[in-house]
Amino acid sequence: MSDLSKAGTSTAEGAWLAPSAHLRRRNFFQSIAVNVMRIGTLVTALITTGIIFSLIPPTIELLGEITTQVFGTTWAPLFLPPEFGILPLITGTFVIVIIAMFIAIPFGLAAALFLSDYASFNVRRVVKPILEILAGIPTVVLGLFGLYVINPGLVEKYWPIGESVGYSAIGAGLMTGVLTLPIVASVADDALSAVPRAMREAGFALGATRREVATKIVFNAGISGVVAAVILAFARAFGETTVALMVAGSYPKLSLNPGDPMQTMASFIGFAGIGDQPTDSTGYKTIFLVGSILFLVTLVFNLLGNRIISRFREVYE
Amino acid sequence: MTATSTERNAQGVMEFIDPVFTLSDVAVSYSDFLAVSNVNLQIPSMDVTAFIGPSGCGKSTILRSLNRTNDLIPGAKVHGKISYHEADLYDPKASAVEVRRRIGMVFQKPNPFPKSIYENIAFGPKVNGRPSKSELDVIVEKSLRSAALWDEVKDRLNDSALSLSGGQQQRLCIARSLAVDPEVILMDEPCSALDPIATARIEDLMIELKRDYTIVIVTHNMQQAARVSSYTAFFVTEVNPLGDRRTGKLVEFDSTSKMFSNPTDPRTEAYVTGKMG
Ligand SMILES: Nc1ncnc2c1ncn2[C@@H]1O[C@H](COP(=O)(O)OP(=O)(O)OP(=O)(O)O)[C@@H](O)[C@H]1O
Numbered sequence: 001m002s003d004l005s006k007a008g009t010s011t012a013e014g015a016w017l018a019p020s021a022h023l024r025r026r027n028f029f030q031s032i033a034v035n036v037m038r039i040g041t042l043v044t045a046l047i048t049t050g051i052i053f054s055l056i057p058p059t060i061e062l063l064g065e066i067t068t069q070v071f072g073t074t075w076a077p078l079f080l081p082p083e084f085g086i087l088p089l090i091t092g093t094f095v096i097v098i099i100a101m102f103i104a105i106p107f108g109l110a111a112a113l114f115l116s117d118y119a120s121f122n123v124r125r126v127v128k129p130i131l132e133i134l135a136g137i138p139t140v141v142l143g144l145f146g147l148y149v150i151n152p153g154l155v156e157k158y159w160p161i162g163e164s165v166g167y168s169a170i171g172a173g174l175m176t177g178v179l180t181l182p183i184v185a186s187v188a189d190d191a192l193s194a195v196p197r198a199m200r201e202a203g204f205a206l207g208a209t210r211r212e213v214a215t216k217i218v219f220n221a222g223i224s225g226v227v228a229a230v231i232l233a234f235a236r237a238f239g240e241t242t243v244a245l246m247v248a249g250s251y252p253k254l255s256l257n258p259g260d261p262m263q264t265m266a267s268f269i270g271f272a273g274i275g276d277q278p279t280d281s282t283g284y285k286t287i288f289l290v291g292s293i294l295f296l297v298t299l300v301f302n303l304l305g306n307r308i309i310s311r312f313r314e315v316y317e
Numbered sequence: 318m319t320a321t322s323t324e325r326n327a328q329g330v331m332e333f334i335d336p337v338f339t340l341s342d343v344a345v346s347y348s349d350f351l352a353v354s355n356v357n358l359q360i361p362s363m364d365v366t367a368f369i370g371p372s373g374c375g376k377s378t379i380l381r382s383l384n385r386t387n388d389l390i391p392g393a394k395v396h397g398k399i400s401y402h403e404a405d406l407y408d409p410k411a412s413a414v415e416v417r418r419r420i421g422m423v424f425q426k427p428n429p430f431p432k433s434i435y436e437n438i439a440f441g442p443k444v445n446g447r448p449s450k451s452e453l454d455v456i457v458e459k460s461l462r463s464a465a466l467w468d469e470v471k472d473r474l475n476d477s478a479l480s481l482s483g484g485q486q487q488r489l490c491i492a493r494s495l496a497v498d499p500e501v502i503l504m505d506e507p508c509s510a511l512d513p514i515a516t517a518r519i520e521d522l523m524i525e526l527k528r529d530y531t532i533v534i535v536t537h538n539m540q541q542a543a544r545v546s547s548y549t550a551f552f553v554t555e556v557n558p559l560g561d562r563r564t565g566k567l568v569e570f571d572s573t574s575k576m577f578s579n580p581t582d583p584r585t586e587a588y589v590t591g592k593m594g
Pocket residue numbers: 347350352370371372373374375376377378379390565
């Protein structure tokens with residue numbers, strides 16, 4: 001106490017509690033840092049609302065003009081007269097996304113469990129960066145591979161019922177699966193590796209095998225991260241444009257046969273967006289309509305994902 | 318039921334009738350670091366044996382080698398021989414999974430699974446067999462009763478185990494290990510994260526459990542060792558002439574009353590009376 005009052009050159013009563021020059025400097029930098037963070041948050045929020053509001057007016061305008069049935073089976077918004085039956089885009093999107101998930105989820109989760117609970121330190125040190133490289137392959141490269149290798153080499157040979165025109169939904173689905181697999185593996189592995197060692201030890205001490213510990217304890221304890229990984233991959237596949245455009249083509253065929261060419265919502269936007277659509281033309285507004293739908297579906301999945309995650313979230317210290 | 322005997326073999330190791338463990342020249346290393354060496358001791362059946370000693374002397378290391386938990390640490394290696402009854406614990410034909418089913422472990426920090434109270438207990442029986450729902454119900458109740466937790470949780474078996482207090486969680490972990498019907502329970506500082514009341518309850522429980530189980534406990538609490546154990550092993554660390562790090566060794570093993578009243582080694586006396594950290 002006496003030391004303190006001597007250290008602060010106090011004139012007034014209680015002045016030894018006043019901030020020192022050093023603390024005032026720290027406070028100054030503290031306030032700068034907080035304001036930078038505030039601005040960052042504000043910019044993010046502004047961009048998001050900006051995007052939403054730019055999507056809305058053309059979408060509403062077009063919905064007012066559309067006379068044909070929206071859930072029709074023909075999607076030809078750029079033709080005359082335009083047709084807005086969106087079913088082919090919906091089936092196209094879901095066929096490709098589902099095929100992709102059939103690849104990404106089982107293989108991605110298996111890889112995550114392997115990395116978190118089986119791989120030795122050295123194997124992990126090699127495999128984890130490879131996964132990250134795989135996640136960084138430009139989608140256009142995957143698209144090329146699908147178009148020139150998978151479609152002619154695999155699909156046309158082994159999936160005979162399709163309409164052989166060089167494009168296929170299954171090729172696009174497979175490549176989208178390859179694209180999203182490392183996302184599932186990497187995010188899920190992070191979640192599983194974060195499960196405390198004590199959980200695993202408890203399992204082993206009860207006479208559980210490595211597999212039982214991995215699948216019945218670690219997987220359960222890390223379930224919220226696993227769900228997050230799946231949702232992230234799903235959203236990524238859903239919005240994937242390049243691969244769908246290059247490998248599945250741009251023909252909006254209403255079909256459930258994965259050997260057929262198909263168009264997804266995202267690849268329609270990519271396709272129509274590079275063509276010249278004069279502002280206020282039907283084509284222009286259609287892009288925004290589909291964009292709104294894409295946005296909405298993604299939003300719903302994210303909300304759903306958050307709900308699932310918070311339901312599963314278990315707090316362990 | 319205590320297999321008391323003051324017989325000593327040629328090496329001066331206290332011998333019991335039908336001991337659960339016999340450690341002969343046991344040493345454990347982590348990669349090229351010798352953590353503890355020259356351990357010779359026997360652990361009697363249906364009784365509580367305490368391991369005491371300053372931090373880093375290898376108490377946990379030896380404890381973990383008794384149910385092959387060390388197998389899970391890359392680089393850890395057990396030298397010498399550990400017999401579990403007549404069997405060599407580290408026989409290449411012995412299964413570590415089977416060993417751990419018979420020799421359970423309770424850890425320093427309560428570590429219930431993020432599942433319900435019921436599922437925590439049911440996990441072990443489920444992986445070790447195919448019990449029916451009614452068999453499981455019986456096991457869960459019996460285990461919780463043995464761990465003196467049943468009355469506190471019987472109306473909330475489906476609540477998350479994480480909603481229990483620390484002391485309750487630790488008793489749940491004890492109940493969980495009892496549920497697979499082990500012979501031995503290893504406890505590594507099971508009360509160090511608990512308040513004195515919860516600690517006293519666990520100590521009572523250990524005294525209760527030694528009628529049916531063999532217990533080995535690591536503790537830094539001298540009163541606890543004196544209160545619950547019949548035998549005590551005291552370890553220290555010594556500078557290893559072959560390396561610059563300190564290696565643990567067993568100083569003395571004897572009945573707890575002897576260890577605390579009139580130990581042979583002056584270091585034991587210094588430690589139990591608090592003159593040596
Ligand atoms: N997984 C490990 N890898 C490498 N060294 C380890 C490992 N676990 C323990 N050790 C080392 O082995 C020695 C003995 O450790 P151990 O945990 O058995 O001590 P302890 O007597 O239980 O100590 P405490 O009372 O602090 O728990 C220490 O030097 C420790 O650093």
